[in-house]
Amino acid sequence: MHRHFSHKHEHRSRHGFGGHLREHLRGHGGRGERGGRIGRLLEHGDLRFLVLALLAEKPRHGYEVMRELEERTGGAYRPSPGVIYPTLSLLEDEGFVVPIAAEGGRKAYEATAAGKEALEANRPSVDAIFARLDEAAEQSSGARPKLQRAMQNLSTALRLRMQRGGVTEEQVDAIAAAIDEAASKIERV
Structure with missing residues (x-):
C-alpha cells in the first residue's frame, strides 16, 4: 500500500523498512543498452536496504559503499556522498549500524544485531532490490x-x-x- 502526500512529501510503503524497486526500469538515470536510458533504480527507502545489506556483509566506509554499488550495477548507478553519508547517519540513528575505526582515519560502519534482524525481516524486498541491480548491471556497457x-x-x-x-x-x-x-x-x- 502506498500513500503519497505531496504537501508533506510523505511516502509509505507496504514494506516495513522502506520502499522497493520499480517494477521496470524507465525514465531518467544511467545509460543502458535497451532503449537508451535506465530509469531510477530505487524507490524511497531502498538505499537503506542496500547500504545495510552491504554493511552486514562486511564493515565498510562510505566510499567503499559507493564503489560497491557502482560495481554491482556495472556503472549504471553510483550514489553520491551527499546520499550515502546521510543514509549512514540515518542507519546509525536507527541503531542498525555503528561506526568503527578503520584504516587511514576513515570511519567505517558495521551492521548491528538489530540491523541484521531488520535485514532478515525484509529479506524478500532486499533480494528484489539486488535482483534489480543485477539487471541494471547486465544492461550497462560498463x-x-x-x-x-x-x-x-x-x-x-x-x-x-x-x-x-x-x-x-x-x-x-x-x-x-x-x-x-x-x-x-x-x-x-
Whole structure:
C-alpha cells in the first residue's frame, strides 16, 4: 500500500523498512543498452536496504559503499556522498549500524544485531532490490562508467588527502609523481 502526500512529501510503503524497486526500469538515470536510458533504480527507502545489506556483509566506509554499488550495477548507478553519508547517519540513528575505526582515519560502519534482524525481516524486498541491480548491471556497457569511477577515485583521494592538511613538499612531489606515472601508463595502453 502506498500513500503519497505531496504537501508533506510523505511516502509509505507496504514494506516495513522502506520502499522497493520499480517494477521496470524507465525514465531518467544511467545509460543502458535497451532503449537508451535506465530509469531510477530505487524507490524511497531502498538505499537503506542496500547500504545495510552491504554493511552486514562486511564493515565498510562510505566510499567503499559507493564503489560497491557502482560495481554491482556495472556503472549504471553510483550514489553520491551527499546520499550515502546521510543514509549512514540515518542507519546509525536507527541503531542498525555503528561506526568503527578503520584504516587511514576513515570511519567505517558495521551492521548491528538489530540491523541484521531488520535485514532478515525484509529479506524478500532486499533480494528484489539486488535482483534489480543485477539487471541494471547486465544492461550497462560498463566501460565508460569504470573510467569515470577511476577518475572520481583519484579526485576524491587527492581532495581528501589535501583536506587533512600537513602535506609536506616531499609528499606533494610523491603525489605528483604518482599521477604523472599513471598518465604515462595510460598513454602506453
